[in-house]
Amino acid sequence: MKIRESGMPDQEVWEGFFTPEVVLRALGLTSTSGDVVDFGCGYGAFALAAARMISGRVFALDVEPDMAERTLNRSRAEGLTNVVVRVRDFVEHGTGLPDGAVGYAMLFNILHFERPEVLLREAFRVLAPGGRLGIIHWRPDPATPRGPPMEIRPRPEQCAGWAEAAGFQLFHPGVVDIPPYHYGLLLERPRVSGHAGR
Ligand SMILES: C[S@@+](CC[C@H](N)C(=O)[O-])C[C@H]1O[C@@H](n2cnc3c(N)ncnc32)[C@H](O)[C@@H]1O
Numbered sequence: 001m002k003i004r005e006s007g008m009p010d011q012e013v014w015e016g017f018f019t020p021e022v023v024l025r026a027l028g029l030t031s032t033s034g035d036v037v038d039f040g041c042g043y044g045a046f047a048l049a050a051a052r053m054i055s056g057r058v059f060a061l062d063v064e065p066d067m068a069e070r071t072l073n074r075s076r077a078e079g080l081t082n083v084v085v086r087v088r089d090f091v092e093h094g095t096g097l098p099d100g101a102v103g104y105a106m107l108f109n110i111l112h113f114e115r116p117e118v119l120l121r122e123a124f125r126v127l128a129p130g131g132r133l134g135i136i137h138w139r140p141d142p143a144t145p146r147g148p149p150m151e152i153r154p155r156p157e158q159c160a161g162w163a164e165a166a167g168f169q170l171f172h173p174g175v176v177d178i179p180p181y182h183y184g185l186l187l188e189r190p191r192v193s194g195h196a197g198r
Contacts, residue, residue: 001091002063003040003113005148011043011070017146017181018136020049026176027134028186029053034103037061037095037126039119040110041085044071047106051080056103061088061095091118100128108136111159112148120166127189133168135159135185136178144181156183163187 008014024046029036034056038047041060048071051058060075060083062068068087075083088096091113105123113119123133138147140155147153154162156175164170168187176184 020046032103036104038106051083057082060085063089097126103131105133116162129191133187
């Protein structure tokens with residue numbers, strides 16, 4: 001099931017909204033180890049940037065074959081050998097990754113889903129204890145040039161609450177500003193957990 005309001009403008013327009021390496025650094029990717037999963041890779045901007053920054057593999061998942069193909073073609077054109085692209089509906093079928101398989105998960109511009117807990121529980125499951133979750137989303141500001149309608153656009157405190165309900169803890173620096181249009185959150189799957197998500 002494709003997540004509501006998850007269509008993309010042209011690649012050039014979309015990629016003018018952020019600098020992926022800066023976002024990933026701000027959200028702690030370079031302090032983690034192991035593989036990475038990108039939930040809804042779209043054109044692959046963040047998956048490819050992550051693949052350039054780490055030595056592990058990046059699992060880039062998208063329900064749209066066209067998005068998966070573009071990401072694969074871009075990774076090949078760059079000579080990246082650590083990007084694993086899969087056409088996958090992770091709402092219906094999960095990521096297909098084993099428990100504790102990755103050290104970092106990205107939920108980027110996707111938590112406006114009506115059931116965010118489904119994505120957060122799956123991210124929790126596939127992260128190893130001590131693994132990190134990066135979330136970014138459009139600021140709850142109607143002046144942003146794109147983003148889901150304001151009535152379904154999640155605020156940072158909502159994302160934090162949903163993630164904590166799934167078992168995550170905010171990790172330094174917590175909530176970060178990602179100028180010009182986004183905010184981000186960094187969370188951790190605790191090493192010792194009282195519960196494995198709710
Ligand atoms: C708004 S785009 C964000 C893309 C990327 N995360 C970024 O920030 O550049 C959301 C992506 O999630 C994909 N998507 C939506 N529902 C999905 C599902 N159920 N399973 C896998 N991918 C999905 C869409 O096809 C789209 O490429």
